[in-house]
Amino acid sequence: MATQVRLIKKYPNRRLYDTETSTYITLGDVKKLVLAQTEFRVEDAKTREDLTRSILLQIILEEEAGGAPMFTSDMLSQIIRFYGNAMQGMMGNFLEKNVHTFMDIQKRMQDQSSQMYGANPMLSADAWNEFVKMQGPAIQGLMGRYLEQSANAFVEMQKQMQNQTRNMFGGFPFAGFGGVPGKDEDNKG
Numbered sequence: 001m002a003t004q005v006r007l008i009k010k011y012p013n014r015r016l017y018d019t020e021t022s023t024y025i026t027l028g029d030v031k032k033l034v035l036a037q038t039e040f041r042v043e044d045a046k047t048r049e050d051l052t053r054s055i056l057l058q059i060i061l062e063e064e065a066g067g068a069p070m071f072t073s074d075m076l077s078q079i080i081r082f083y084g085n086a087m088q089g090m091m092g093n094f095l096e097k098n099v100h101t102f103m104d105i106q107k108r109m110q111d112q113s114s115q116m117y118g119a120n121p122m123l124s125a126d127a128w129n130e131f132v133k134m135q136g137p138a139i140q141g142l143m144g145r146y147l148e149q150s151a152n153a154f155v156e157m158q159k160q161m162q163n164q165t166r167n168m169f170g171g172f173p174f175a176g177f178g179g180v181p182g183k184d185e186d187n188k189g
Contacts, residue, residue, distance in 0.1 A: 006040040031059050090157040097153045
């Protein structure tokens with residue numbers, strides 16, 4: 001039996017209503033659903049428009065404003081510059097792949113920590129530092145693979161951009177660009 005996606009309705013008064021619990025909830029409650037890896041969809045109560053991304057962005061904004069931000073102003077500026085750019089879709093895929101790779105690294109470290117210190121280790125700072133020291137080579141290997149996968153994703157993104165460029169301009173008679181056959185030879189003259 002497939003798991004049903006939890007439905008949250010957003011009303012014009014900006015309140016969120018969880019249809020599973022029949023209660024109004026806050027963005028903090030939605031964040032708890034995310035952390036619990038509960039599948040959900042937020043939709044406008046009248047139009048049924050999917051507002052999930054918008055709500056998730058609001059949670060990120062609150063997190064960024066509430067403490068130690070994850071994103072620098074420069075990084076956010078760079079991301080904004082990709083909107084409307086030909087590489088916007090590729091950049092989204094690139095970031096998503098990197099987040100998944102980083103999550104894999106985090107999971108491996110948690111698994112290794114659990115094997116050494118039990119399922120719910122209450123590690124002190126000293127115990128965690130000792131664990132990280134012992135895992136130095138493994139962490140370096142994981143980070144090396146992360147960087148390699150990131151570089152591969154970037155190279156793949158470049159190849160896709162080159163292919164798109166060839167497809168767009170391949171029919172034009174530019175010298176040395178693989179334009180219309182026979183035209184380049186005429187210009188060598």
